[in-house]
Amino acid sequence: MIDPLAEVVTLLQPQARFSKVVSAAGSWRVRRTESGQPFYCVILEGSSRLEVNGHEPIQLQQGDFVLVPSAYAFTMTSLEPPALEYLDSPPVLLPNGEFRHGPQDIPADTQLLVGHCTFGSPDAALLVSLLPQLVHVRGEKRLATIVQLVGEESRSARPAREVILARLLEVLLIEALRSAAGTAASPGLLRGLADERLAVALRRIHENMTKPWTVAQLAKEAALSRSTFFERFSRALGVAPMEYLLAWRMALAKNLLRRQEAGIAEVAERVGYGSASAFSVAFTRHVGLPPARYVREQLAAQPPN
Structure with missing residues (x-):
């Protein structure tokens, strides 16, 4: 029996091209306007708030995974967003390779793995149109296990770290799409399969x-x-x-x-x-x-x- 989701994922050729660990403390906000790049985020510790254009804000907690297959604009903040007049400041690169938002003189209360993936297919735009605009997965045991492995690898300095991390993230992307098939995803193939x-x-x-x-x-x-x-x-x-x-x-x-x-x-x-x-x-x-x-x-x- 042919699996429609497997066919779409196979043609899409998802790859995790870029990732970074971001820590944050206090009140903070990050705003991005992207050129349609697929964006993903893993909540390694703590919690945060995500706003994607056209969707209600989502409160993210440890173990959550979010994929926006075609992100054009999004805002991520602490659970209590700073005032509107707050000036977004660029993150500070810490000696351990993390990027830090918010004050550095207090312990971080949130740690994220964020990044962009790529879809190798020349037909990516067409295939992405068959996916939900926003994938948010929570409480999936298999996904939590992969998230844990991603978190451990992202904090390590072991040989071939980037290669292993890229492979784990590819598995994570595919597992997230599969897991989201049973959720109230936004319109797309996953909702149809549910x-x-x-x-x-x-x-x-x-x-x-x-x-x-x-x-x-x-x-x-x-x-x-x-x-x-x-x-x-x-x-x-x-x-x-x-x-x-x-x-x-x-x-x-x-x-x-x-x-x-x-x-x-x-x-x-x-x-x-x-x-x-x-x-x-x-x-x-x-x-x-x-x-x-x-x-x-x-x-x-x-x-x-």
Whole structure:
């Protein structure tokens, strides 16, 4: 049985490219305006408050994990935020490699591991659109174990620390996405998979991409009326059923074309089109250039061996 989340994660190619340990004391605030970089945070000790544009503030506590797959602006503060006129000051780099916020003459009451990850897929924007805008996981035993390992490794000075930490963080990212599938995540694939009826339809899509699916057929798989299925799917995933199907077909097609695993006619067949011409029309409309030209441009962009 094909796992939709596994397929998305495999294509995304998540990697933890940057992380740092941040400690804080007293009243503090950090504001960031990022260029769509995926942001994550692990609460190693203490607690803090996170505000992400478009979402209610979240109180974070020890062991929590937060992932914002496409962060454009967020604010993190102490539980009691400083006054609005408080001037945000840059963190101070301590001798132990930590970055410190707030006064340095009192013990830190919060310690975080924060950083940015990258998604190696050229289709990251499309695939990220299938994920929730905000993933917050708490109380998951498996995740807590990985968080503990990350915390221990981040504080150590052992050989290959950065390599081990990067691998642990990649596992943490994937486990967080899996854990969040059972929570009230914001619209996206995870919320859809948490709905037993929708999960059946999603699995059918991923198991049989070549079938000429209709909303009525998918509704039947989910044992729902057509109108109920359409509304429930659109609300849970943030996109209509046929829009999701098209996005996933195009993501798979682009991956196959980039890897040159098959010619255009075979790719068309493998992603559910009856002819190469029908596929070319759909691909051109969705991607902005014909499949053959897309392949040429991808080859030209590859670094020389």
